Amino acid sequence: MKKTDTLMGRLGLGIASLCLAGAMTAGFAVAAPGIPHDFDSKGEKIFNRYNETPLPAMTGTDGKRTLNTFYELRQYPGSPPRIPHKIPTSFSGEIFECISCHGRGGYVAELDAYAPVTPHPENEACFQCHVPRLTEKLFVENDWQSIEPPVIGRPQLGGSPPPIPHSLQLREDCIACHTGNGAVAEIRVEHGSRGNCRQCHVPMVATKPVKEFTRPSK
Amino acid sequence: MTVKLDRRSFIKSAAATSAVATAASLFPGISFADWKKQTGSNGMITWKKAPCRFCGTGCGVLVGVSGDRAVAVKGDPKCSVNKGLCCVKGYHSVQALYGKDRLTRAQVRKNGKMVEVPVSEALDLIAAKMKETIKKHGKDSVAIYGSGQWTIPDGYVASKLFKGCIGTNNVEANARLCMASAVTGFLTSFGLDEPMGCYEDIENANVFVTWGNNMAEMHPVLFSRMLAARKRKKDVILIDFATRTTRTSQAADKSILFRPQTDLAVANAICHEIIRNNWVNWDFVNKHVSFHKGKTNIGYGLEDHFAFKDKAENMTFEEYKEFLREYTPEKVEKISGVPAKDIRYLASLYGDPKKKVTSFWCMGMNQHTRGTWINNLVYNIHLLVGKISTPGNSPFSLTGQPSACGTVREVGTLTHKLPHGVVMKEEARKMAAEIWDVPVSNIDPKPTYHTVEMFRALDRGDIRFMWIQVTNPMVTMPKLKRYRNGALKEDRFIVVSDVYPTPTTDVADVILPAAMWVEQEGMFGNSERRTQHFEQIVPPPGEAMSDTWQIIEVARRLGFEKQFPWGKDEYIGKIWEEYRRFHASPKHNMAPYEVLKKRSGVQWPFVNGRETRWRYNAKYDPAVSNGEEFHFYGKKDNRAWIWARPYEPAAESPDQEYNFWLNTGRVIEHWHTGSMTRRVPILHNAVPSSYVEINPEDAAELGVVNGEMVKIISRRGEIVMPASINGRGVPPRGMVFVPFFDEKYLINEVTLDAFCPISKQPDYKKCAVRLEKA
Numbered sequence: 001m002k003k004t005d006t007l008m009g010r011l012g013l014g015i016a017s018l019c020l021a022g023a024m025t026a027g028f029a030v031a032a033p034g035i036p037h038d039f040d041s042k043g044e045k046i047f048n049r050y051n052e053t054p055l056p057a058m059t060g061t062d063g064k065r066t067l068n069t070f071y072e073l074r075q076y077p078g079s080p081p082r083i084p085h086k087i088p089t090s091f092s093g094e095i096f097e098c099i100s101c102h103g104r105g106g107y108v109a110e111l112d113a114y115a116p117v118t119p120h121p122e123n124e125a126c127f128q129c130h131v132p133r134l135t136e137k138l139f140v141e142n143d144w145q146s147i148e149p150p151v152i153g154r155p156q157l158g159g160s161p162p163p164i165p166h167s168l169q170l171r172e173d174c175i176a177c178h179t180g181n182g183a184v185a186e187i188r189v190e191h192g193s194r195g196n197c198r199q200c201h202v203p204m205v206a207t208k209p210v211k212e213f214t215r216p217s218k
Numbered sequence: 219m220t221v222k223l224d225r226r227s228f229i230k231s232a233a234a235t236s237a238v239a240t241a242a243s244l245f246p247g248i249s250f251a252d253w254k255k256q257t258g259s260n261g262m263i264t265w266k267k268a269p270c271r272f273c274g275t276g277c278g279v280l281v282g283v284s285g286d287r288a289v290a291v292k293g294d295p296k297c298s299v300n301k302g303l304c305c306v307k308g309y310h311s312v313q314a315l316y317g318k319d320r321l322t323r324a325q326v327r328k329n330g331k332m333v334e335v336p337v338s339e340a341l342d343l344i345a346a347k348m349k350e351t352i353k354k355h356g357k358d359s360v361a362i363y364g365s366g367q368w369t370i371p372d373g374y375v376a377s378k379l380f381k382g383c384i385g386t387n388n389v390e391a392n393a394r395l396c397m398a399s400a401v402t403g404f405l406t407s408f409g410l411d412e413p414m415g416c417y418e419d420i421e422n423a424n425v426f427v428t429w430g431n432n433m434a435e436m437h438p439v440l441f442s443r444m445l446a447a448r449k450r451k452k453d454v455i456l457i458d459f460a461t462r463t464t465r466t467s468q469a470a471d472k473s474i475l476f477r478p479q480t481d482l483a484v485a486n487a488i489c490h491e492i493i494r495n496n497w498v499n500w501d502f503v504n505k506h507v508s509f510h511k512g513k514t515n516i517g518y519g520l521e522d523h524f525a526f527k528d529k530a531e532n533m534t535f536e537e538y539k540e541f542l543r544e545y546t547p548e549k550v551e552k553i554s555g556v557p558a559k560d561i562r563y564l565a566s567l568y569g570d571p572k573k574k575v576t577s578f579w580c581m582g583m584n585q586h587t588r589g590t591w592i593n594n595l596v597y598n599i600h601l602l603v604g605k606i607s608t609p610g611n612s613p614f615s616l617t618g619q620p621s622a623c624g625t626v627r628e629v630g631t632l633t634h635k636l637p638h639g640v641v642m643k644e645e646a647r648k649m650a651a652e653i654w655d656v657p658v659s660n661i662d663p664k665p666t667y668h669t670v671e672m673f674r675a676l677d678r679g680d681i682r683f684m685w686i687q688v689t690n691p692m693v694t695m696p697k698l699k700r701y702r703n704g705a706l707k708e709d710r711f712i713v714v715s716d717v718y719p720t721p722t723t724d725v726a727d728v729i730l731p732a733a734m735w736v737e738q739e740g741m742f743g744n745s746e747r748r749t750q751h752f753e754q755i756v757p758p759p760g761e762a763m764s765d766t767w768q769i770i771e772v773a774r775r776l777g778f779e780k781q782f783p784w785g786k787d788e789y790i791g792k793i794w795e796e797y798r799r800f801h802a803s804p805k806h807n808m809a810p811y812e813v814l815k816k817r818s819g820v821q822w823p824f825v826n827g828r829e830t831r832w833r834y835n836a837k838y839d840p841a842v843s844n845g846e847e848f849h850f851y852g853k854k855d856n857r858a859w860i861w862a863r864p865y866e867p868a869a870e871s872p873d874q875e876y877n878f879w880l881n882t883g884r885v886i887e888h889w890h891t892g893s894m895t896r897r898v899p900i901l902h903n904a905v906p907s908s909y910v911e912i913n914p915e916d917a918a919e920l921g922v923v924n925g926e927m928v929k930i931i932s933r934r935g936e937i938v939m940p941a942s943i944n945g946r947g948v949p950p951r952g953m954v955f956v957p958f959f960d961e962k963y964l965i966n967e968v969t970l971d972a973f974c975p976i977s978k979q980p981d982y983k984k985c986a987v988r989l990e991k992a
Contacts, residue, residue: 032475034951035463036914039944044468051449156900158263158282158290160309163900195445196469199305199438202887202904213902215319215719216962 403593430582624743
């Protein structure tokens, strides 16, 4: 474990990911001039990712990442995960370094794992939010408590598509986290071949109270 | 430190609901604890087929039934429309049956207040009121206003009662507001209504052009088919040609914006370029196309009693080419804002003989004061290059309601129509009289009012009694205030059949509780000529009954037992077989009842046991009889018609005082006025309220940030609602967009009731407003 928990596999993964797709951050659509790209919760990302990711890369079922390992890296649902693998202290956290593995995912021989894919590759200063852990010791103890993570797979009726339980902010690209070998097993979808995720899945944020419709009073 | 839930406590908390302990240990975090469980259920589900309740795509769904309740939905894998996939509305559609405020008892207005009465008493009152009104004010003072959500039997018995028995042509349906321009477009170009192609065009095309059509939200299942085809085939591109940037633009390879109304000019410019570059398919054009022009400066229908009749004149190709001289890409760039190079690019896609091109459109082209013209103009493009009636080459007009085609267009529930032909034609009247078993003199040869004029007649007092079924005009009529005030006038009697209270039931004198969707047997007809039968799958609540049966009950009370003789356990099948007689020809033959019951939808013309997928094409269409590859048999000259239709401006455009365009429409989560989808928890929570989309730069100038209130003011009225900036869609500068589903924000109080003079369909996409920070 110690041996593989390093960044040595970075180069190997870079090559693996190059095999998967072309330019990651280049926009796919030719938008109308003067119209911002980031509307509809940056929904363009889903369509771009869908077009750029080959089907085999969306259908992998490695299953090593689980919700438990996922939350172990986080302080609360939605917090940026810490970096679980070793990185050289000289490492600057530049986009190219991280994105070579986390842009498109792929197998990392040194870690014997598939790299998770970031849903927001356009944010280039990775270390702004994601930091490594150099010591397990705390400075002082802390009485931090988190809320429970959102319950997943909570469809409104048997077999209906579950709503999106989390906010879409920084998590706009469904395909990044929910398909392929790098995806957390419990939230990986089996139908990556569908391209318009929000055709069936709409946000119903777990931490927001459910509203009941009532007619406006006259 | 980490999220304070280790693996064990995680599993423990999930496993608390013991029934799912196994699932929970496999998938920690899954919980079904929030579900309200059905009492007395044995846990078994039976699956029954139905078409989806919502849009005109006509997805096949399987409704899961446990006991007498619908409990689940899945896509019907046997249905070729959606092949097992639905959208978020379809998957949750059965929840719309169970809103808490469901109407289950009849109500009658007594001393100004609605009181519950037995349904038979309400039906007696309706019949008595109709008799009294006809006696006092004549037969043309009673009217029925139905819907593209009417089942085919609903519309059929409405037409039979009003046109055949009572003898008034006061039969209209809300499809006038959504599909009338598509109909007149088809009739003027081809002589027969409804698309020549089918959804299989999607797997065959190389180029898709969406004309003012946000398919990603409005026809999401077809859109997914398109995306999947593009991904699989690699040589497919999607061009979004629209007035506003949407989810569809985001998925498109290229998004081209045009100024509202100027699609007319761009379509002509595309034809100009096709001819200039000699991309015309001469073999096709010489054999199958003729050239025509009609009247120009045709008005906007803003005044009461507006009348217009087009007059077709033949023209030569040279004259048509001369007409197009005004539409060079450079000139049209000035009108439309579309760069000349983009116009040339579009023309090159249509003109490339190696590419198969499908054009999709819906409300953008239909809700247009030149709706008929723009439909004609897009057909012109396809006809010039001969890209029509073959797999993948398809000008495809989509519908918005589940049976706008099936009920309104095919049954003909419009003032001038009969199930076969128009009231003006003696042959058509004779045929209807014979099948309906009424004297031919009953059927009035003169059409009365189209929808807007019908509500004007109600306001004026020419109509005194109106029965409204399966629709919500007090949200959807343009220039709403006039028509609501009209409905509320003294001595007007309004009957509303619906499933939930709405702004329309608010103006009713009688409310009839209706069976919804699979609480009754019926048929819908979708966008690709597919008739879809559904049986009664669950019982309707309380005293709710099908709209068909309500009409039958009233018809019998009016003395028409002979025309409405059927029993409650057989009436749908009997009605279908009677109706089918109207269409008995290879051009329109409908499948027999028994076939419909078995299959997940059947396309017409259904001839000798076979569906017709591409009309007018000898390979697929048994009605082709000229020995050629194509036969456009709808027109007397056996040709498809190319029309010279000019660009004319909108009825109202932004000016100094009212300096913004107002555009209205929908979102994926809500269907039309939201009376059903807002009662589905997941859909309401995803989009709980309407909003006004403003371009970020306009918002900055106005000093408004996301969510702040904005006042939208037009010459008709004003409304205050929250701003949405970079939300679901982004309008260009100088335009705002408002979804119309929310009865709290009645945007139609602001819109204009201008319509296409040929189709009489109003334009909900264009009027002038100004904005204030509220």
